[in-house]
Amino acid sequence: MRRRVAVDGRARGHRRRLRTAVSLPPGRADPGQFQVRSPARPAGDHHVPRRRVRPPALRHSPVVLAKRAATIDRHSGGWLPLGLGIGWQKEEYAAVGVPYRDRGRRLGECVGAMRALWAGGPASYQGRHISFDGLRSLPGPESEVVPVVLGGDSDPAVRRAGRIGDGWFPYTIGPEDFSRQAGLLREAGRTEDAVEITVWTGSFDRARESDPSWVRGFTEAGATRLVIAPRIRGANGLSGPRGLAALRDQADRYRATVLEKLS
Template sequence: MTLLRLGVSLQPRWPLDDGAGVLRVARQAEELGFDHVAVGNRLLDSGFGLDSDPLVLLSAVAGATTRLRLLTSVLVAPYYPALVLANQAATLDVVSGGRLILGVGTGWNPGEFDAVGVPTRERGARTDDHLEAARVLWTRRPADFEGPFTTLRAAHLGVPPATPGGPPVWVGGHSNAALRRALRFGDGWYGTGTDAAEVTDVRRRLREIAADAWDADRLTLASAAFLTPPGVPAAVPPPGRPLGGTAPTAASVANDLARLAEAGLTACTLWLPVASEHVGEAMEWIAAEVTPRLT
């Protein structure tokens, strides 16, 4: 069975008059032994969670912690010009000491695409273009690149990344196009609300699409999962099946996580649909009751 690393999403709606609350929770997550914290990417108010820029917020988290890995879950690559994306990610990789994991996706929100002036129909092609250009910028000085949306001529990225080759890239999505993108540009695949059967199916599909089995097996398999610990009130309904079922116990949550690990998942981000004041309590329950059952 694969060792499963647990992280926590920093997505609850934090009070605007307590901007440091999210940093306190990140420090607590580090003290409790979690592997990573994650921040999503929305530009317009969703009414659902913390709608901040992931690279900006994770830069603050980097300064408040020393060990936690920092995951964008997920950054919408078409929103950012390739050069801006490459430089911002490299900057965060440097200031965090190589702790960034760049989770990326194509996005879906038509209102946000209209607001940034990017046609929704181009989101897949722009994601491919930006990821390929970013990798070139992270690995070559000077960098030359010619793509449908990005042209580079003898470019020297302003900040070379701390991680050789650039931060690891986890590509989100369950479609065949997303799996092809992960194989072509990524170091990992990132799902949402997956169960063990879906992880097994993704591994199979990756092997079918890949040129050879090694290319598929090199990818990290990770996913977000939803969890409302017992005794902690939910602020919003989970957007998918919760870990441990509708009445979770430490044993049922640990059993679900163990099945995910057996299927090949190596990292799981716990999305806690609870109010900000209960996030610390929820993390403490996971660390005390669930994590020991996994080891």
């Protein structure tokens, strides 16, 4: 059945919402690091900057990373989505003393261990690579959970996101490949709302980032959160005198010129 997206951000026939986010482009920061909610944002929210922390998970102890993420989440009032990936450089793994082999399993165990720690009380976890028993991690996150967003567009990465992720955020992927991998994501058999799908359409073709016909290929395949790159320089750029006000205007224009045309 053809999927249609309503202007108010709700996908017709689905309970999922279409949202936009703004991110700093490559060369300035990671595409997921600076984000704002629009159009579906909490009451009283005036496009508050939102950080998406995306460390290569296997370079960090899950115990230390769980505490850091929970601390940021609590200070931000529950606004932290934790993006994780396994990286690709063997040299990077060697530099930190972590085996490159079996990195997918290590990431899965990292996520499981952190969720055990976030649940409160003495936590225990037993895996092939990560084990602990009776461990307390304080402070805990605002609502006893930090959403975990997994990256990658290879088949193993997508299947992993479908099994254990709260979100999936691929990079430099076109609409045809995105549609195919979104279908693979759903083969995990979880409910449609279980994994929020984020995409930066401009990561594949920056010139078409604001082309509704291009963006539609992603939303009809299941994307419910869109990331766009902000204007940085000039009077109406993020580094200009208007600062975040200019960023807010850009997000609103994107909603008017792109999202409204997707209905």
